[in-house]
Amino acid sequence: MTATALPQPxxxxxxxxxxxxxxxxxxxxxxxxxxxxxYAVWMAFHPAEYEVRFDLTAPLTLANFVQAWNAAPFARYFxxxxxxxxxxxxxxxxxxxxxxxxxARYDFRGKTLVFMLVxxxxxxxxxxxxxxxxxxxxxxxxxxxxxxxxxxxxxxxFGIFLLRQAFLTVPKELDDAARVEGAGPLGxxxxxxxxxxRPIYVAYGLVSVSYHWxxxxxxxxxxxxxxxxxxxxxxxxxxxPDQGVQWSIISAAALMTSAPxxxxxxxxxxxxxxxxxxxxxx
Amino acid sequence: xxxGRNQITAWLLLLPAVVLLAAFTHIPAVMTLVNSxxxxxxxxxxxxxxxxxxxxxxxxxxxxxxxxxxxxxYAIGTVPVAIGLxxxxxxxxxxxxxxxxxxxxxxxxxxxxxxxxxxxxxLFFYTPGYGLIDRxxxxxxxxxxxxxxxxxxxxxxxxxxxxxxxxxxxxxxxLAALQQISPSLxxxxxxEGAGRWYFFRRVTFPLLMPTTLFVLINAIxxxxxxxxxxxxxxxxxxxxxxxxxxxxxxxTAFRFWDTGYAAALTMVLLALLAALAFVQFGILDRRxxxx
Numbered sequence: 001m002t003a004t005a006l007p008q009p010x011x012x013x014x015x016x017x018x019x020x021x022x023x024x025x026x027x028x029x030x031x032x033x034x035x036x037x038x039y040a041v042w043m044a045f046h047p048a049e050y051e052v053r054f055d056l057t058a059p060l061t062l063a064n065f066v067q068a069w070n071a072a073p074f075a076r077y078f079x080x081x082x083x084x085x086x087x088x089x090x091x092x093x094x095x096x097x098x099x100x101x102x103x104a105r106y107d108f109r110g111k112t113l114v115f116m117l118v119x120x121x122x123x124x125x126x127x128x129x130x131x132x133x134x135x136x137x138x139x140x141x142x143x144x145x146x147x148x149x150x151x152x153x154x155x156x157x158f159g160i161f162l163l164r165q166a167f168l169t170v171p172k173e174l175d176d177a178a179r180v181e182g183a184g185p186l187g188x189x190x191x192x193x194x195x196x197x198r199p200i201y202v203a204y205g206l207v208s209v210s211y212h213w214x215x216x217x218x219x220x221x222x223x224x225x226x227x228x229x230x231x232x233x234x235x236x237x238x239x240x241p242d243q244g245v246q247w248s249i250i251s252a253a254a255l256m257t258s259a260p261x262x263x264x265x266x267x268x269x270x271x272x273x274x275x276x277x278x279x280x281x282x
Numbered sequence: 283x284x285x286g287r288n289q290i291t292a293w294l295l296l297l298p299a300v301v302l303l304a305a306f307t308h309i310p311a312v313m314t315l316v317n318s319x320x321x322x323x324x325x326x327x328x329x330x331x332x333x334x335x336x337x338x339x340x341x342x343x344x345x346x347x348x349x350x351x352x353x354x355x356y357a358i359g360t361v362p363v364a365i366g367l368x369x370x371x372x373x374x375x376x377x378x379x380x381x382x383x384x385x386x387x388x389x390x391x392x393x394x395x396x397x398x399x400x401x402x403x404x405l406f407f408y409t410p411g412y413g414l415i416d417r418x419x420x421x422x423x424x425x426x427x428x429x430x431x432x433x434x435x436x437x438x439x440x441x442x443x444x445x446x447x448x449x450x451x452x453x454x455x456x457l458a459a460l461q462q463i464s465p466s467l468x469x470x471x472x473x474e475g476a477g478r479w480y481f482f483r484r485v486t487f488p489l490l491m492p493t494t495l496f497v498l499i500n501a502i503x504x505x506x507x508x509x510x511x512x513x514x515x516x517x518x519x520x521x522x523x524x525x526x527x528x529x530x531x532x533x534t535a536f537r538f539w540d541t542g543y544a545a546a547l548t549m550v551l552l553a554l555l556a557a558l559a560f561v562q563f564g565i566l567d568r569r570x571x572x573x
Contacts (some may be wrong), residue, residue, distance in 0.1 A: 011491070030374075031387040106288060106291065124552060125507060128507065132309075232396050235399060258397055
């Protein structure tokens with residue numbers, strides 16, 4: 001997407017003092033926004049005594065990260081989060097693709113009603129129904145498993161909606177051509193629809209990964225052991241204020257648990273922003 | 283291909299999604315309604331039908347009333363500020379200002395991070411005396427405060443964090459909308475000698491209206507849904523001064539194990555979300571015609 005700057009009527013005439021004030025205001029707002037994060041980075045990379053003493057000559061250290069890493073099983077938490085988002089993402093791609101294809105290219109009785117029933121999930125997120133969903137997981141014997149954390153999110157209404165919109169734009173002629181060549185419904189889906197919708201898959205994937213990397217409430221309810229807890233729940237257990245952990249170590253742990261998303265964002269900034277845009281424009 | 287076979291294929295494609303949606307959205311929603319009329323089974327004693335007594339209890343439950351009031355304050359306080367800032371941010375990073383890539387990153391970064399991580403960092407900022415905020419205000423002679431431990435500031439402190447976290451997210455939607463505004467509109471306005479403020483008021487702002495409505499509804503829904511910072515920073519305290527509705531449900535169900543009452547509370551939340559959904563679908567419908 002080319003960033004076409006909004007034209008600014010009579011800009012040149014108002015140059016000078018007020019223009020400068022305005023520009024400084026913009027930078028101040030930006031600085032204000034990034035400051036909390038920069039401060040966290042400062043705390044994480046300096047010894048505890050510099051927490052509130054801003055000193056440019058303060059020695060840099062990685063000790064906070066080492067201490068945080070050793071104080072809680074973060075390696076395990078990373079693995080759990082990685083497994084969780086992989087399971088959710090793969091399931092969402094498969095389940096939402098199939099459903100979106102049915103909605104985009106088939107006529108069947110009750111289509112409108114079923115579509116409405118899908119869209120309901122946009123408003124009622126699984127965490128709102130945590131009491132009943134917890135009960136269901138108890139009945140299924142799945143409490144404290146990856147499946148319990150993932151299952152309520154797999155049939156994502158958002159994913160179905162997004163992919164349906166993408167599939168609707170695929171020219172019907174391509175579909176017909178594949179059919180003439182003898183491809184079945186699944187063949188057409190895999191050879192025509194999925195490849196043509198790749199940008200939407202990337203967008204949806206980024207939104208989904210960041211959502212589930214950050215999700216706390218439902219995993220907090222449904223997990224109770226180190227071997228299943230994702231990073232967010234692990235961080236919550238680790239950094240409770242009553243644990244007496246130092247702030248510099250808490251900052252290090254907080255940055256550590258967000259690091260993959262942060263690095264991902266810095267590397268793919270454009271795609272990230274665009275994917276959120278695409279996800280928003282329905 | 284026959285019509286009947288088409289029907290079967292379509293339903294087979296939908297099957298996994300329909301089963302999961304039914305199991306984790308529709309059936310639980312209905313069961314929540316049913317269970318809200320029963321009390322919580324304890325030990326060997328099965329659940330007993332109690333009619334609407336959970337609902338009547340709510341009316342005299344001070345915690346529920348506090349949660350409802352807090353949620354209203356939280357939404358009314360955070361949503362307009364976050365939306366206003368988001369619009370401003372989008373205008374900034376869509377203008378010709380230098381370093382706008384860096385500015386966009388600054389605005390958007392808090393959105394990417396887990397709420398739990400930033401809440402932990404902000405917990406430090408709010409530390410009485412020692413934390414960044416008290417240190418900063420101390421420079422101007424303000425006395426130290428227990429921001430999160432004081433009933434009059436706890437909810438406000440959570441709201442500040444929420445605005446910081448969410449404004450950048452809403453900015454993205456405005457940025458998308460701004461980039462769809464035709465540059466010729468600005469050129470025409472410039473020819474007629476329209477000032478920038480006039481142009482914003484009469485052209486940009488009205489054109490952003492559909493986005494504002496969309497963001498507004500989503501922001502309100504978020505204000506009912508996102509409680510990670512409550513869990514980390516205040517746990518609803520002190521004395522329920524910062525309890526939000528979903529947090530009270532969580533507490534009732536998983537701290538006090540009163541699932542019957544929690545079901546009734548959930549129904550209240552569902553009713554609120556349904557009302558918002560109703561508005562949203564109405565608005566989105568109109569938005570489609572608008573384009």
